[in-house]
Amino acid sequence: MRKISHQKHNKETFYFSMSRMLERVSFYGLRALIVLYMTGEILRMDSNESTGIYSWFIGSILISQVVGALLGDLLIGNKKAIYIGGVIQAIGALSLCIPSIIGLYLGLFLIVVGGGLYTPNIISNFGKSYLNKPKLLDAGFTLFYLVVNFGSMLGLALIPLVVGQWGYQIGFALTGILMLLSLVPIRYTNKYDVKDFQRSISPIGRRILNIVIALLAVGLFWGTFEISNIRIYQIQIHLSEIPTLNITNLWWQTINSMSVTVFALIAIVLWTYVYNCQLFKLAIGFILGSIAFAILLLIPEVPTQQHAIIYLISLLLLSASEIHIAPIIHSILTKYSNPKYLATFISLAFLPTKLFAILFGMFNHKFVDQSILGLKIGMGVMIGIGFGLIVYLIYTRRINSSEE
Incomplete structure (x- = not known):
């Protein structure tokens, strides 16, 4: 652990963060409306059809991000990709205002294309702003x-309220306007030349291994959350039904x-x-x-009021765990990958997470x-990875010491 000196955040951190926040308000607010809109009075789809369309919509975004990242890295530049993606996504949201099947499919298609350009490229440029x-x-x-x-969270709370008051067209229009507003802060960010960046001094084999491990x-x-969340949710439901807790x-x-x-x-x-x-940090996470999963195992099948504090402690530990893991993957990719292809690496980082979630999710019915x-398996996986990372760190430090 070392003290950081002569380095500080700058205005670009604020600009990128503001842009991303407004885009997330737009996207998650819109996402909260899609299924309700498809099954509502305007389109009158059945639940199976609407769920299928929604699944394709969410799944297509992962693929579009890989394509959008490649375009940003190799052809049009990351900053232009952010602008183009944002505009396309806004047009897609506004297309949903057309009360028809054509408006629906056109809007969803444009949102997928625009989001694929916007997301990996803004994350990439945010990372590049820290490379020195x-x-x-x-x-x-x-x-x-x-x-x-x-x-x-703001999008999930705000946009449905607007729809409840003024209808779907106003709600979709608002998400489109927010998307356009998210592009304003990008105007004040730099265009990066990869030649100006400090490169990692680690051997290329070590860099690749660190990325793969992460x-x-x-x-x-x-x-593990896919299979462990079943038990976590069951405990939460039981505790919420205890009248004396009033939670x-x-x-x-x-x-x-x-x-x-x-x-x-x-x-x-x-x-x-x-x-x-x-x-x-990953190991600590x-x-x-x-530890959080081990504490949850102390709670019996049907929890009582006395177990609420145990559940709360486990939630706090899981939150601390999340913060030590979820943001760090992009930090590792930014540090160890080639800056010229950073958006592409970032787009590919979504795939293992999705694949593992699907793989573990296939067994969810067995853990109901x-x-x-499921909680025990999750705890075992967490322990194995945590101590495996510590062993790897000890090994690499010994290698570094012998090379010196």
Whole structure:
């Protein structure tokens, strides 16, 4: 652990964060409306058809991000890709105002294309703004993660309220306007020349290995949540039904969101002034997660009021775990990959997470009646990865010492 000196965040951090937050308000607000809009009075789709379209919509975004990243890295530049993607996404949102099937498909298609250009390229340029001050990468991406979460929650809360008051057309129009507004702060950011960046001094084999380890670790982290969340949600439901506690299911979710925010703010401040390597942070995150799962195993099948504090402690530990893992993957990619292809690496980082989530999700039905088993498996995976990372760090430090 080393003190950070002569490095600080700049105005570009604010501009990128503001842009991303407004885009997330737009996207998540729109996403909250899609299925309701398709099954509502205008289009009158059945639930199976609407769910299928929604699934294709979400799945297509992952593919479009890879294409958009390649275009940004190799052809049009990352900053132009952000502008073009934002405009296309805004046109897509406005197309949804057309009350027809054509408007629906056109709007969803344009949102997928625009989001594919916008997302990996803004993350890439945000990372590049820190390449000459790499010790602040963790703090910077944690701030970025925080504004993404805040924008998502704001979109889910705000846009449906607007629709309830003024209808779907106004709601979709608002998401399009917010998307256009998200491009204004990008005007004040720089266009980056990769020749100006400090390169990592680590051997290329070590850099590739660090990236692969981080991708697999983060993917497994979210994968374990797929099977462990069943038990977590069951406990939450039981506790919300205890009248003497007077804590609803919504309140538990709010507490979880608030704890993520608090730990993110603490991490941002701490990691702005004190540096430790990213893989060590990942190891700490997995160890905290395994402790949280172990605590959850202390709660019986049907929890009582006395178990609420145990559940709360586990939520706090899981939030701390999330902050040590989720933002760090982009920090690692930015530090160890070639800046010229950073958006492409970032777009590919979404794939292991999605694949592990799908893979673990395939077994969810087996853990509905055996939810504690899912929790145990999740704890085992967390412990294995956490201590595996520590062993790898010890090994690499010995190698570095022998080379010196």
